Amino acid sequence: MLIETRDLSFTYMPGTPFQVEALQSVNMTVARGEFIGIIGETGSGKSTLVQHFNGLLKPTGGEIRVEGKNIWAGEINLRTLRSRIAMLFQFPEHQLFEETVFNDVSFGPRNLGLSGSELTERVRFGLESMGLDFDTYRDRSPFQLSGGEKRRVAMAGILAMRPQVVVLDEPTAGMDPAGRRQFLEQVKRLHREEGLTVILVTHNMEEIALLAEKLFVFNRGKLVLQGSPAEVFKSAAVIRDTGLEIPALSELLQRLSEQGKKVRTDLFSVEEAAAEILQLVREDRS
Amino acid sequence: MSGMRSITLGHYLPGNSLLHRLDPRAKLVGLLILIAALFLIRTFSGFFYFGLFFLIAFISSRLPWRYFLRGLKPVLYIVIFTLILHFLFTKGGRVFWRFGVLTIEENGVYLGSFMTLRLILLVVTTLLVTLTTSPIAFADGIEFLLRPLRIFRVPGHEIAMMMTIALRFIPTLMEESDKIRKAQMARGADFESGNIFRRARNLVPLLVPLFVSAFRRADDLAVAMESRCYRGGENRTKMRQRQITGLDYLGVFTACGIALAIVLTGV
Numbered sequence: 001m002l003i004e005t006r007d008l009s010f011t012y013m014p015g016t017p018f019q020v021e022a023l024q025s026v027n028m029t030v031a032r033g034e035f036i037g038i039i040g041e042t043g044s045g046k047s048t049l050v051q052h053f054n055g056l057l058k059p060t061g062g063e064i065r066v067e068g069k070n071i072w073a074g075e076i077n078l079r080t081l082r083s084r085i086a087m088l089f090q091f092p093e094h095q096l097f098e099e100t101v102f103n104d105v106s107f108g109p110r111n112l113g114l115s116g117s118e119l120t121e122r123v124r125f126g127l128e129s130m131g132l133d134f135d136t137y138r139d140r141s142p143f144q145l146s147g148g149e150k151r152r153v154a155m156a157g158i159l160a161m162r163p164q165v166v167v168l169d170e171p172t173a174g175m176d177p178a179g180r181r182q183f184l185e186q187v188k189r190l191h192r193e194e195g196l197t198v199i200l201v202t203h204n205m206e207e208i209a210l211l212a213e214k215l216f217v218f219n220r221g222k223l224v225l226q227g228s229p230a231e232v233f234k235s236a237a238v239i240r241d242t243g244l245e246i247p248a249l250s251e252l253l254q255r256l257s258e259q260g261k262k263v264r265t266d267l268f269s270v271e272e273a274a275a276e277i278l279q280l281v282r283e284d285r286s
Numbered sequence: 287m288s289g290m291r292s293i294t295l296g297h298y299l300p301g302n303s304l305l306h307r308l309d310p311r312a313k314l315v316g317l318l319i320l321i322a323a324l325f326l327i328r329t330f331s332g333f334f335y336f337g338l339f340f341l342i343a344f345i346s347s348r349l350p351w352r353y354f355l356r357g358l359k360p361v362l363y364i365v366i367f368t369l370i371l372h373f374l375f376t377k378g379g380r381v382f383w384r385f386g387v388l389t390i391e392e393n394g395v396y397l398g399s400f401m402t403l404r405l406i407l408l409v410v411t412t413l414l415v416t417l418t419t420s421p422i423a424f425a426d427g428i429e430f431l432l433r434p435l436r437i438f439r440v441p442g443h444e445i446a447m448m449m450t451i452a453l454r455f456i457p458t459l460m461e462e463s464d465k466i467r468k469a470q471m472a473r474g475a476d477f478e479s480g481n482i483f484r485r486a487r488n489l490v491p492l493l494v495p496l497f498v499s500a501f502r503r504a505d506d507l508a509v510a511m512e513s514r515c516y517r518g519g520e521n522r523t524k525m526r527q528r529q530i531t532g533l534d535y536l537g538v539f540t541a542c543g544i545a546l547a548i549v550l551t552g553v
Contacts, residue, residue: 015352016353016356017299017350017353051468054472056468056471056472079474079476082471082472082473082474083474086472086473087469087472089465089468089469089472090465092469094462094465094466094469094495094498094499095466095469095470095473095491095495096495097490097491097494097495097498107470107473107474107475107491108473108474111473111474111475111476112474143498157473158472158473161473161474
């Protein structure tokens with residue numbers, strides 16, 4: 001197992017009247033090369049959880065292990081860990097600070113001690129992985145880019161560290177549909193071609209259903225469901241209880257299946273579902 | 287730096303006690319009188335009576351004492367510093383202790399304890415008021431107190447508004463800096479090691495985004511206020527008019543009574 005939590009709990013501001021139990025006894029595992037979706041409403045503890053994966057937060061209870069090593073028992077260097085498990089925060093364009101795109105993207109690799117041609121290669125890899133041309137963008141100021149470009153530059157800065165795992169916290173929040181699709185397309189390609197382990201935090205069910213191999217559903221700091229998207233969406237009632245909705249497509253297919261129709265309920269793209277329903281209609285006619 | 291979240295100095299705790307319900311104007315006027323009274327006290331027994339009064343007020347406020355004490359932590363160093371300075375450098379009276387050129391003498395001990403007590407009472411009384419008054423009520427109170435200064439063209443409303451906005455954005459900016467700090471740490475930034483110059487330079491990745499975001503927020507806020515036709519304090523009325531009640535008079539009179547008693551009895 002790559003990442004494993006054991007009874008992980010976290011409380012904000014313990015011992016004050018403002019204390020909040022953000023996570024309660026979470027047990028979960030992530031394997032190498034998986035595409036994981038973490039879903040839950042705002043305040044469900046999902047962002048708090050992922051900040052434990054690279055040691056940005058220290059659990060107030062339980063433990064977190066990466067490759068079998070307890071990261072808070074001094075068995076692992078936290079800075080090395082953070083270069084391997086990289087993290088992109090919400091609205092990552094707010095973290096840009098350098099004068100040029102090149103300098104900003106190279107911040108992570110420079111902190112890893114890289115320089116010279118290797119550094120340039122890393123920056124090129126980062127930018128081009130996100131579909132940004134190296135020569136066009138390298139000398140531009142990150143503050144003069146469009147919102148979507150800024151976000152991709154921020155992501156490039158993460159990828160330039162060549163991590164094994166990327167944790168993305170609602171990476172597409174506030175993006176337009178085209179930018180959203182493009183961004184996720186790049187992430188998917190990296191997952192497929194580079195074998196990148198991806199942990200995506202979101203509350204967009206439609207989006208995650210198409211991407212993730214495994215879902216973890218959180219509600220009020222507790223892990224309430226886990227499994228493949230098809231398995232998870234079968235528990236529509238539990239999901240509704242968390243304040244989320246299962247994708248409309250899954251609901252449609254499930255209702256058809258409940259009425260005794262022979263349809264697959266594990267389809268998440270409009271094209272596949274349309275074909276399935278079309279076939280059903282044709283069979284009914286004949 | 288995770289301690290940033292736990293700053294509690296002056297962090298308002300909602301409640302429904304007598305002190306919470308007191309009008310902010312009355313509370314501020316009362317506080318000013320009490321502070322003045324504190325500086326008129328000349329003997330230790332005076333501090334004892336004042337402390338007793340504070341204790342009653344504190345208990346009636348129903349604030350958790352642990353939380354209250356935590357708010358005092360930042361002041362602790364100043365208190366200890368004062369104490370040490372007085373102990374070592376105020377001379378006169380019997381000599382209690384000698385080490386080379388350093389001596390602790392009677393007057394130093396007396397004055398040190400006296401000043402420290404005054405400082406502690408000053409801080410706890412003020413803290414009691416800030417912990418039971420919401421920032422908005424507090425700014426309202428300040429605006430009221432500044433009103434007489436209008437003849438000197440002191441913009442009372444604007445000062446109060448700036449205070450409100452500043453207070454409103456402290457938690458927001460703190461959260462923001464926490465987030466940016468983590469984002470940069472995730473990119474391998476190091477905020478904890480190195481000498482002071484190195485550390486200062488390492489703060490650039492934190493400070494630049496923080497300033498950018500503060501300016502962006504200020505801009506958004508200005509637009510939001512202007513689109514609601516905000517144009518300063520002139521002829522501005524309040525949605526919730528604060529009413530001075532008998533309770534508020536009682537509070538101010540109590541404070542006056544304490545000050546008067548101190549002056550008259552000479553404690």
